[in-house]
Amino acid sequence: MSAAVHILTLDGPSGSGKGTIARAVADKLGWHLLDSGALYRAVGYAAAMAGLDLSDAEAVTRCAQQIKIAFRDPKDGGETRVIVNGVDATDELRTETAGAAASAIAAIPAVRQALVDLQWSFRKPPGLVADGRDMGTVIFPDAPYKVFLTASAAERAKRRYKQLKEKGLNVTLASLLREIEARDARDASRAVAPLKPANDAVLLDTTGMSIEQVVAKVLSLVQA
Ligand code: DC
Numbered sequence: 001m002s003a004a005v006h007i008l009t010l011d012g013p014s015g016s017g018k019g020t021i022a023r024a025v026a027d028k029l030g031w032h033l034l035d036s037g038a039l040y041r042a043v044g045y046a047a048a049m050a051g052l053d054l055s056d057a058e059a060v061t062r063c064a065q066q067i068k069i070a071f072r073d074p075k076d077g078g079e080t081r082v083i084v085n086g087v088d089a090t091d092e093l094r095t096e097t098a099g100a101a102a103s104a105i106a107a108i109p110a111v112r113q114a115l116v117d118l119q120w121s122f123r124k125p126p127g128l129v130a131d132g133r134d135m136g137t138v139i140f141p142d143a144p145y146k147v148f149l150t151a152s153a154a155e156r157a158k159r160r161y162k163q164l165k166e167k168g169l170n171v172t173l174a175s176l177l178r179e180i181e182a183r184d185a186r187d188a189s190r191a192v193a194p195l196k197p198a199n200d201a202v203l204l205d206t207t208g209m210s211i212e213q214v215v216a217k218v219l220s221l222v223q224a
Contacts, residue, residue, distance in 0.1 A: 006031065006127030007142075008222055009135035012149035013184050013195060014099065015156030017206055017214060021149065022131035024215045029129070029222065034122040035071075035080075036132030036139070037102065039115050041093040042069045042084045044101030054101060057108045064105075064114035096164075096171070096179055103183050106133075107190040133187055136198035145222050148197035149214070151207045153180050 008031070010022045019035060026033040043064045044054065052059045070083040081090045092098060105111050112134075119139050122128055130139065136146035151159075157177035164171045187195040197203055202221055206214050 005123050005125050006144070006222075007123065007140050008127070008129045008145040008147070008218070009140050009143045009198070009201070010129060010131045010147050010149060010218070011133055011135050011137070011195070011197065011201070013133075013156065013180075013187065015160045015180055016149040016151050017159065017211065018131045018149055020211055021214050021218060022129045024211065025218050025222075026129040028215070028219060029127060031127035031129050032122055032124050034119060034128060034130040034132075034135075036115075036119055036130065036135060038071075038082050038093060039069060039118065040102035040106045040111075041098045042082060042089065043067055043111060043115070044105045045089055045092055045098055046084055047105060048101055054104045057110065060105050060108055061110040061114060064111045069118070094167075095169075096176075099183065100179070103186050107186065107192070109192040112138075112193055133195045134193035136201050137196065138193045141198070146198050146201035147218055147221065148201040148203050150203065150205050153177060153184065155207045156180055 008025065010018050012018050022033060022035070043060070046067050047054055047060045047063045050063060052063060054060060068085050072081045072083060074081060079090070081088050082093055083089070116139065119130070122130065136143055136148070154177065157173055157180050160176050160180070161171060161173045184195070204214065204217060
């Protein structure tokens, strides 16, 4: 690992605000950003598009080995587009269905292995903010800055509900809470790279904190 590249890992369960916090912190620091969840979502999406059975480990692994994923920042600002095998899949990747598919295929060890080099390729000067589940434990264990974000399942469901409602999607709070709890349980109990804080990670419970407060706290850890 090159010593010249700073790395901040931000891990935590879905809805803990990692994505928003990671982007804001990367912008402030002028560092690159790795949204590793988008890679797992892209594999789940590509596998589903190819008509694969998501529990067929061999077929899904081949899909992960061959997948082409590109991140494109629109020239006029706005959100980063994710291009999967040549198709802009940004909107599809955000759905709960894509999240559940990602969580399922992420439990296949060979799929995780197939995505390692791609994740390492984001480590470029001056630095990288890497957001996911195993950034601090498996992918960048030597990172000098590690944060594990949490928030109660109820608060995470509420945040997600607000986000999806703003996008005009038809969801209920109760179903989101059930999905979040199911996904937490699956991500935390899988045999390989389960969701857990690195021993040297700073734990940050964001329940009741604003985005600005969390960003300021994370920045203070890096700048300390
Ligand atoms: O962060 P996210 O919600 O976009 O992630 C979607 C799923 O991908 C999540 O349920 C678990 C999986 N994932 C993973 O196993 N490892 C990562 N580093 C990131 C995501």
